[in-house]
Each structure stands twice: as C-alpha cells, then as structure tokens.
Amino acid sequence: MSTIKACIFDLDGVIVDTAVYHYKAWKRLANELGFDFTEEDNEKLKGVSRVRSLEIILAIGGVTKTPAEQAELAARKNEWYVDMISHMTPAEILPGAKAFLETCRAEGIKTALGSASKNSMTILNKIGLAHLFDAIVDGNHVSKAKPDPEVFLKGAQAVGVTPAECVVFEDAIAGVQAAINGGMKVVGIGLPSVLAEANIVVSGLDKITLAEIEKL
Ligand code: B16
Ligand code: MG
DSSP: OOOOOEEEEOSBTTTBOTHHHHHHHHHHHHHHTTOOOOHHHHGGGTTOOHHHHHHHHHHHHTOOOOHHHHHHHHHHHHHHHHHHHTTOOGGGBOTTHHHHHHHHHHTTOEEEEEOSOTTHHHHHHHHTOGGGOSEEEOTTTOSSOTTSTHHHHHHHHHTTOOGGGEEEEESSHHHHHHHHHTTOEEEEESOTTTSTTSSEEESSGGGOOHHHHHTO
C-alpha cells in the first residue's frame, strides 16, 4: 500500500526547459555589461533565484553594482525573459510531463508546483498545464530559497498532506537538497552523477511510473 499522497514538481528542468531562455536573457545582460556568459556558467543558475543568479553573474564578470543598480539589472533581464516565455507553446512541455500529471490526478494523488520562478503562472498558462495542478507555490510565495525546504513544505501544506507523504521531482542539486531537508522523497531529473543524493535519478518524467515511485 502506497504512502504517497502528493507529487510536487519543480518547473524549469522538470516540466519545461526554460533554462534556455534564462540563458539568452542573462547572456544579453552580461554582454551589455562587457563580459561573456557561457552555457557552462548557466548551469550554476539552475534552480537559483533571480536575485542570487544576478549575484553569481556579476561575480563571474568581476563587476560590482549597488543594490539599486542590481534591482534595475534584474528587472531588465526579466523583461527580456518574459518577452521570450510569452511565445511558449504546449509543444515545449518536456516528454512525459503531461501524461504523468494526468496519471497522478486519475489515481487520486495530489499535484503541486514547487518552483523558484516568479513567472511560473505565465509559463503554465502558455503551455496549458495550469489546470493539472492542485496547488502552485513559486518564488512569489516564499522568502527562503532552495535548499531551504519552504517551497515544498508550503506545497505539501496547500494540498493537505505531510512531507513524508510527498515525492518531489527536481533537476537542481539545491532542489534535491530542499526536498531532503523537508523530509520528502525525491526523484532527480537529470544525471545520477550530479543528483546523487536523490532516491532515484531518471532522465525525464517519461522514464518513471507511479508504481516505481511507490516503492521508493
Ligand atoms: P524567475 P525552477 C528557477 O526555476 C530556474 O531554474 C532558475 O534558473 C531561475 O533563476 C529561477 O527559477 C527564478 O526564475 O526569474 O522567473 O523568477 O527550476 O525553480 O522551476
Ligand atoms: Mg529546476
């Protein structure tokens, strides 16, 4: 008998790949500031908040900015990013994500989003998946970033289950740690060498079933 009553999904890297849009916008900002920003550098931003992402980028470029300037730079990047995600379509849903959400709901398992992004509603509306989530918790609702478990604990609370009854799906190391810190099981989406702390690691939601998760 399964103890799993809710699945909590990260957004970027699990449901869709918005990292490519974040990368384009951050690269444009870095170039305007006079330095380059590589795809390898972009890996350091996965699952990281917008404010922290900017700090990492400024450190890469060896650039110092006042808090007011940082706020303006983050807002400028976000404008470019929002412009790009406003063109997203359901074709960008990662393989297996929609089917997995539908199966959860058909089996009576609650679904929640647990994302660092403050743009998650725009993305879910554009890809047409908002209706498949019982609760949406994102960067607008939390004060502590992953690896703090706040975003996932609020997701569990919103769907009325305990942390031990949840499985989190995450592509970022900080997100996997956040799930563990919250007392939840976690399925890593990505490479086993990177997400070694997860209970199991698969390449995508098309590569795992609810039956396998219930055995974790
Ligand atoms: P925004 P996730 C994260 O999404 C991204 O992985 C990360 O690169 C981004 O900086 C963060 O959201 C904040 O996004 O600027 O839209 O608020 O993986 O937690 O779903
Ligand atoms: Mg992610």
